[in-house]
Amino acid sequence: MNIHYPNGRKFMNQLSTSQTVKARKDPTYSNRGMTLEEDLNETNEFYLLNNIAVIHKKPTPVQIVEVNYPKRSAAVIKEAYFKQASTTDYNGVYKGKYIDFEAKETKNSTSFPLQNFHEHQIQHMEKVIQQDGICFVILRFSSTEEMFLLEAKQLLSYWERMKVGGRKSITKEELLSTAHPISLGFRPRIDYIKKIDCLYNL
Numbered sequence: 001m002n003i004h005y006p007n008g009r010k011f012m013n014q015l016s017t018s019q020t021v022k023a024r025k026d027p028t029y030s031n032r033g034m035t036l037e038e039d040l041n042e043t044n045e046f047y048l049l050n051n052i053a054v055i056h057k058k059p060t061p062v063q064i065v066e067v068n069y070p071k072r073s074a075a076v077i078k079e080a081y082f083k084q085a086s087t088t089d090y091n092g093v094y095k096g097k098y099i100d101f102e103a104k105e106t107k108n109s110t111s112f113p114l115q116n117f118h119e120h121q122i123q124h125m126e127k128v129i130q131q132d133g134i135c136f137v138i139l140r141f142s143s144t145e146e147m148f149l150l151e152a153k154q155l156l157s158y159w160e161r162m163k164v165g166g167r168k169s170i171t172k173e174e175l176l177s178t179a180h181p182i183s184l185g186f187r188p189r190i191d192y193i194k195k196i197d198c199l200y201n202l
Contacts, residue, residue, distance in 0.1 A: 036105045036140045036190075040090065043188040053193055055092030055099055087124040088135075094193065095202045098133040100125070101152075101192075105140045111169040112139050114162050122159050125152040134200060138182070138192060139175070146172075148179035149195045 037057070047053040069075055088102040102125075104116045117137075128135040135152035150170075158170050180195050196202060 036103050036138070039189040040103055043190045046188040047193060053092060053094035053099070055090055055094070057090055088121060094196065097202065100128045100133055100135045101137060103138045105142050107142055109141060109143045111171045112175065113169045114159060115168065117159070122156065126156065129153060134196060138190065145184060147182040147184065147190065148175050149182055149192055150175065150179040151199070154178050
């Protein structure tokens with residue numbers, strides 16, 4: 001299926017079909033968590049079921065433009081477009097505070113490319129901060145399974161550095177000094193609420 005962004009650029013899945021099949025069959029991969037999104041969805045479900053927080057992945061509106069009907073009982077979407085540029089991945093409420101965050105992965109082992117973010121996402125985070133919301137990004141290095149919670153205000157400083165000609169990535173050393181490591185657990189998988197409690201005294 002072909003899916004396009006509002007600017008016409010083709011949407012590319014992070015995992016190919018062969019990688020997805022491998023992930024499902026490889027027990028060592030599944031033990032680590034197939035994707036960051038799945039681990040976060042499982043975490044948010046745990047928070048919801050245990051009345052800890054109400055946080056969901058934002059749905060992305062898609063306009064279908066071509067559908068194939070190989071059978072009367074089945075329809076196959078051949079081409080679709082995102083109706084609008086997405087903001088961040090997740091939002092919700094925790095202890096009366098608005099929570100908004102983005103989740104990103106990289107195969108790099110020494111730095112996190114800023115090209116993984118888009119200008120409209122950065123602008124959205126700025127607006128959330130202006131309204132006194134809790135805004136951050138969760139970054140995962142898939143090769144080493146290292147994870148960090150980086151507050152949006154710190155991400156904005158790295159973004160501004162890039163815009164004036166500086167580094168186009170955040171080094172692992174910078175994350176170790178300005179971000180907050182998150183260990184992968186069992187239930188919940190990615191306990192970012194624990195970090196929020198410490199950072200915001202909630």
